[in-house]
Amino acid sequence: MRHHRVSIPVVALVLALATCVVQGQGSTVDEIAKYRAALQDGNPAELWEARGAALWKDKRGPKNASLEPCDLGLGAGKVKGAYAELPRYFADADRVMDLETRIVWCMVTLQGYTEADAKRGPFGGPDRKADMEAYVAFVTSESRGIKMNVGQSHPKEQEAYRLGEKMFYFRGGTHDFACATCHGEDAKRIRLQDLPNLTQKAGAQKAYTTWPAYRVSQGELRSFQWRLNDCFRQQRFPELLFASDASIALTMFLARNANGAPFDAPSIKR
Amino acid sequence: MLPRPALVSVLVIAAAAAAILVGCATTPSDAQVSAKAAAVLKASFREQGQAKLDRLTQDDTQKTCSEYSGKALPKDIAERIEKGNLATIGWPADGKYLGDWKVGERIAQEGRGMQYSDDPKVAAGANCYACHQLAPQELSYGTIGPSLYQFGKVRGYTEENRKYAYGKIWNAEAYNACTNMPRFGHSGILNAQQVKDVVALLMDPDSPVNK
Numbered sequence: 001m002r003h004h005r006v007s008i009p010v011v012a013l014v015l016a017l018a019t020c021v022v023q024g025q026g027s028t029v030d031e032i033a034k035y036r037a038a039l040q041d042g043n044p045a046e047l048w049e050a051r052g053a054a055l056w057k058d059k060r061g062p063k064n065a066s067l068e069p070c071d072l073g074l075g076a077g078k079v080k081g082a083y084a085e086l087p088r089y090f091a092d093a094d095r096v097m098d099l100e101t102r103i104v105w106c107m108v109t110l111q112g113y114t115e116a117d118a119k120r121g122p123f124g125g126p127d128r129k130a131d132m133e134a135y136v137a138f139v140t141s142e143s144r145g146i147k148m149n150v151g152q153s154h155p156k157e158q159e160a161y162r163l164g165e166k167m168f169y170f171r172g173g174t175h176d177f178a179c180a181t182c183h184g185e186d187a188k189r190i191r192l193q194d195l196p197n198l199t200q201k202a203g204a205q206k207a208y209t210t211w212p213a214y215r216v217s218q219g220e221l222r223s224f225q226w227r228l229n230d231c232f233r234q235q236r237f238p239e240l241l242f243a244s245d246a247s248i249a250l251t252m253f254l255a256r257n258a259n260g261a262p263f264d265a266p267s268i269k270r
Numbered sequence: 271m272l273p274r275p276a277l278v279s280v281l282v283i284a285a286a287a288a289a290i291l292v293g294c295a296t297t298p299s300d301a302q303v304s305a306k307a308a309a310v311l312k313a314s315f316r317e318q319g320q321a322k323l324d325r326l327t328q329d330d331t332q333k334t335c336s337e338y339s340g341k342a343l344p345k346d347i348a349e350r351i352e353k354g355n356l357a358t359i360g361w362p363a364d365g366k367y368l369g370d371w372k373v374g375e376r377i378a379q380e381g382r383g384m385q386y387s388d389d390p391k392v393a394a395g396a397n398c399y400a401c402h403q404l405a406p407q408e409l410s411y412g413t414i415g416p417s418l419y420q421f422g423k424v425r426g427y428t429e430e431n432r433k434y435a436y437g438k439i440w441n442a443e444a445y446n447a448c449t450n451m452p453r454f455g456h457s458g459i460l461n462a463q464q465v466k467d468v469v470a471l472l473m474d475p476d477s478p479v480n481k
Contacts, residue, residue, distance in 0.1 A: 158297070166307035169339035171332040173325040174384045174459060175452040176443075180339055182414065190400045190412040199340070232315075236384045237325055239318035246314030249307075 052138025061111025164253025205261035369466030
């Protein structure tokens with residue numbers, strides 16, 4: 001009997017403490033969800049979209065030409081819906097290109113920039129805004145609401161997909177990390193950050209269709225090339241080169257896995 | 271029946287046709303795609319800060335585990351990986367496994383280390399909380415790895431368990447082939463003393479992990 005009088009309060013205390021911990025975490029997750037919901041009120045990505053739309057028409061570069069005739073895959077001058085079908089094979093370049101690689105191609109062929117100049121400084125920072133991120137914001141915004149439909153009809157598109165899949169599972173660096181280490185299982189998180197499972201359709205769709213994004217923590221519009229670049233930094237790999245073949249192959253793998261979902265970016269993220 | 275020279279030439283033509291078909295019509299093998307992916311990766315990165323291009327050169331464990339990602343790992347291959355990694359563990363010279371749990375907690379919280387954006391002169395953290403629950407006071411923990419709350423209390427504060435924790439942190443591939451967990455000692459992320467400090471976080475009865 002005496003035994004019970006001691007143990008019941010102890011059990012109650014332990015239960016209360018356990019509940020505290022669970023509630024503590026639950027409320028943290030809830031607060032983050034509220035914060036994310038509040039962000040959806042207004043998206044500064046619109047500023048990048050507007051700047052990109054204006055820059056797209058501007059006559060620029062050694063040839064003093066605009067990017068308007070740029071063929072993003074649906075024909076010269078057609079921007080609407082183009083991003084939902086990228087990456088794709090382009091016969092004029094005889095290779096698979098993602099959006100950024102194609103913009104570089106158009107800056108070289110239409111405006112007369114060197115490839116090195118067209119690729120320089122693709123990501124904005126505190127001191128400078130990157131034109132590339134404005135172009136990307138404009139072009140991607142023109143696919144909002146359009147279903148992802150990335151093809152595999154050309155052998156080089158099939159090859160890019162298979163290479164991207166291998167790269168997704170490639171373990172290396174000091175920590176043996178692959179993309180799959182963090183993005184290969186459902187309902188996992190790093191600290192409190194939820195991780196999309198990019199090997200499943202639902203996860204790939206949700207993640208891919210919400211990039212590019214305005215990152216509140218950085219005050220910048222971030223492209224999918226940036227997303228890959230920064231993932232590899234955290235993976236402890238060297239620096240992924242902008243518009244490199246690996247970046248295009250990985251984008252092909254992830255974009256095609258998102259097929260069928262309406263594209264919904266530029267979005268806003270923490 | 272065809273005369274002998276004609277038969278030979280038919281066979282030669284058939285063999286040549288088969289060779290052409292194999293060469294043209296088949297898609298590249300899995301191994302060929304893997305080799306090309308590794309080569310394309312190497313050409314797609316540049317060294318930055320402390321992250322040199324040799325980080326893209328896989329050792330046997332990384333290569334094998336990449337190959338079997340998403341597939342069942344055959345038992346003999348798992349054993350080969352575990353045996354090879356077990357042999358590399360740098361066991362403490364003094365035979366002691368327990369360091370200072372307070373230092374271990376700082377190492378477990380620290381996320382910086384080995385990224386090209388990190389200062390190579392500052393000791394790297396292990397970022398344990400990124401993937402594991404440890405001390406219950408820390409609510410911001412990840413779930414890629416199992417909860418380690420009450421690690422020592424549940425398993426028992428034995429010498430054997432201290433040694434296991436040390437070995438696991440030093441080289442997790444020695445105990446669970448193709449685990450997601452980094453090989454902290456083996457890859458030079460933590461030194462022996464730092465591994466001991468993290469062992470203490472898990473195995474010291476005074477550590478908040480065991481409260």
